[in-house]
Amino acid sequence: MHYTEQALSEHLFSYGTLQLEPVQLATFGRKLAGQTDEMPGYALDMLEIEDPEVVATSGKTHHPVVTYSGNTNEKVSGTVFAITAEELQHADDYEVAAYRRDRVVLASGISAWVYVDARSATPAAVKDPRNE
Numbered sequence: 001m002h003y004t005e006q007a008l009s010e011h012l013f014s015y016g017t018l019q020l021e022p023v024q025l026a027t028f029g030r031k032l033a034g035q036t037d038e039m040p041g042y043a044l045d046m047l048e049i050e051d052p053e054v055v056a057t058s059g060k061t062h063h064p065v066v067t068y069s070g071n072t073n074e075k076v077s078g079t080v081f082a083i084t085a086e087e088l089q090h091a092d093d094y095e096v097a098a099y100r101r102d103r104v105v106l107a108s109g110i111s112a113w114v115y116v117d118a119r120s121a122t123p124a125a126v127k128d129p130r131n132e
Contacts, residue, residue, distance in 0.1 A: 008082035011112035012091060013039060013104065015078035016064035017057075026057045027094045028087045034079035038107040039114060041123065042066040042076045051096050065099065067120035080112050088113060 014034075017023045024032050047065040049055050054063075066076050083091070091113075092101060099115040102122060106112055 007084050010083050010085055010088045011080055011110055012083050012088065013037060013078055013080045013106060013112040013114040015039070015044065015066060015076045015114075017060060018081075018091065018094070019079050020058065023058050023094070027090050028083065032081040032083065034081040035108075036077065037080045037110065037112075038075045038077050039066065039104055040072055040075045040107055041068060041070055042104075042116070043069045043071070043074050044076050045117070047098055047117070049096060054094065054096055057094070065117045066114070067117045068123055070121075070123070075107065080106060080108070080110055091115075 012018070018027070019034075021031055024030065043066065045065050045067065046062045049058075049061055049063050055061055095101070095115050098118055100118040100120070101113050102116050104112060104114050104123075
């Protein structure tokens with residue numbers, strides 16, 4: 001299927017299993033084209049996945065997860081993909097409840113969605129003095 005630039009209205013940054021072709025085919029029904037990028041101010045960790053369907057799709061019992069650190073020296077490498085709004089919903093369905101979808105600005109300047117640790121602070125919450 002061929003998508004117009006208008007249809008590919010969302011950007012999704014992946015640092016983990018959404019970069020894997022089998023996961024893309026199962027989640028989006030196609031292989032995604034992307035470009036390498038980095039997400040500054042985040043640290044990478046691993047999360048045990050207990051959902052058997054997600055484990056079967058990815059072939060992995062532990063998936064990478066990121067948390068906001070605010071440290072500009074820390075960065076997470078990955079791939080940014082242009083996807084449709086419908087595909088973004090499919091990505092939401094794939095991710096387990098331990099992840100939350102946040103909007104971030106990547107090193108390239110692209111604003112993209114990314115799945116972070118659901119317990120992670122958000123940059124706005126960290127920078128907002130009313131939350132201190």
